[in-house]
Amino acid sequence: MKQVEKSEVEVEPFTVESVDVHVLRCPIATPVRTSFGTMHDRPAVLVSVTDSDGCTGWGEVWSNFPACGAEHRAALVSTVFAPMLAGSRVADPADVFRDLTKRTAVLALQSGEPGPFAQAIAGLDLALWDLRARRAGLPLWNLLGGTSDNIPVYASGLNPVGSAQLVAHKLEQGYEAFKLKVGFGVDRDINNLRMLREIIGPTRRLMVDANQAWTLAQALEIAPLLSPFNLGWLEEPLRCDRPLSEWQALAGNAPMPLAGGENIAGDDAFNAAIASRAFSVIQPDAAKWGGISGCLNVIRSTQAAGLTYCPHYLGGGVGLLASAHLLAATGGDGTLEIDANPNPLRTLLHGPLDTLTNGHVHLGHAPGIGVVPNLAELREHIREKAAFVDTSRKSS
Template structure:
């Protein structure tokens, strides 16, 4: 695929939505998922199903990991704000829905202090509409977006600072050849953990590091210099996402490790400013902002700058599949993030991403994202 080939060239994209439905699933965890800023005691999923006036359907997913009531909160935003706004309206193109809904709710998001949650709710609807349109055209989403390949490299993320030995071995046996470790738990522990994980995965596997906004500028600079010993591909979110651009530029100029981020950026302007200033590995999260429509607008800007698009994702299988198809359509050299920690809501819904070969997944030719959730069956499988 040419490096700057345009995404999406279809013309049969007009639709009118009759229904927008939401479903919450939650799987309790025996072993909590820990980050530098919080702990997850369950794996939630807020799934969205859209249906057009001809009966075609599509599926999306909203980011809802934090706080613990996040899924219920985003569900109400979809049911009470977006569904009444978008039902029974004609749209010529999924991106038109995204643009109009964004514009019509911007002031509400500002007034209520809810730009993040509202972006996440709209992202889920946007994903579902793209999935629906691809299914109507009997094409996989990656091809519907003008992609020319369905094979993508992946990496296992979310490795915790302790107790990851068995998980690393499990993922190596499953075909993973790249791993991302969480840091930000203290200077000495971070250095020891990175050294240990590097020895576990070997010199040929790729290693990435994610600090989850844990450090000050001085700490980030010190840690970047010391962590470079283990040759990580990137250092993700070493400082708070709202750190002034001048500080990010200064860190990027002195860090021996390329800086990654984007899951906590919202809007094309914020991404373009970051890319011009410090960001080398660009990680928008389709379930947090933009869905397909917003992220699709970023990809040409990423490619034009010679940067790397590696979508962020930490949720259930629907949003993960959307991210995979968008990455495949982009045609770049990015990798897909797949959380290594146990999550049945990802495992039950990720389709072909459960099967790897030499560190790659193949998406196939099934229409849309390739799977159709059976909500009743999923609910029966959840622990009660």
């Protein structure tokens, strides 16, 4: 896989003055359910990098599971990575991504935490790219080489309970594609699919996500039963650590395309997944591994192989916007995942993503990701709506 290409836009190097990290949590009335667990509140780990000129870029670190994961990732950012970044000279965020990964590789192995380390690096990479775009006075999608701010979106995270009302609401908002969570028993899954297909009609896109729920034998049995619903893809039917030969066996027998990638990390693993031809849709999560620097390589390799890149994302608004800009920058026929469930930490921060026209959004031309989080306003607003916890850490 080739190295990240330099941006065509020349941006002067900058010096990192400080790194801040904030853990935000908002309780929710309806838990978000997957086949492996339930989220009873919505966390967001926001990171900001400020340079010596006072310009700030924002990123987000994946932190959905386990329940204590957000505070843990924030501690990694503030105690391990912020001291490494403070005072450093940044010419290209991709260089920083590689340097941080290399410098902490042994520590990640020693602690048995390569995932959390990669997630912290990913969030910082997003912040550095946002900062670079803001310094250039360009929207991130444009800085990265994109030519249009217009992208398609789909409503994700549809639970096995209450999805009918949620889908009806999203249709009114302008959504044209939807993804249902399955893996809760064949009869229940099929009944939910039948109900949703009736609501959205025969032509709108409908996908499903099994969240690693099945064995190969189960998936081979269940996938044909889902065929009548004309699914755009079946996401993560198998555990992400199962051999690629199992994914290939399923791909050769499933009546719909397979999707995956949110739980793949590293160039080698993505290269192998792409080369296997088991996946029609590759879904790296830029807040979970790679940030922009790593994911750009994956996206280019995905598209060169004739496969579809669709960003995975299920967090707050900052990471969602970064994912949107990454999709707009790289083009192709992918679609942005937007969680349909209520989450103030997403909707108060995701800017133009709540204005849809025929299933598409325009990201606009504001510098960077286009939004500057107002933490004071955010805290006050959420306090008015629900109990709220904010753990802030700062390093300079």
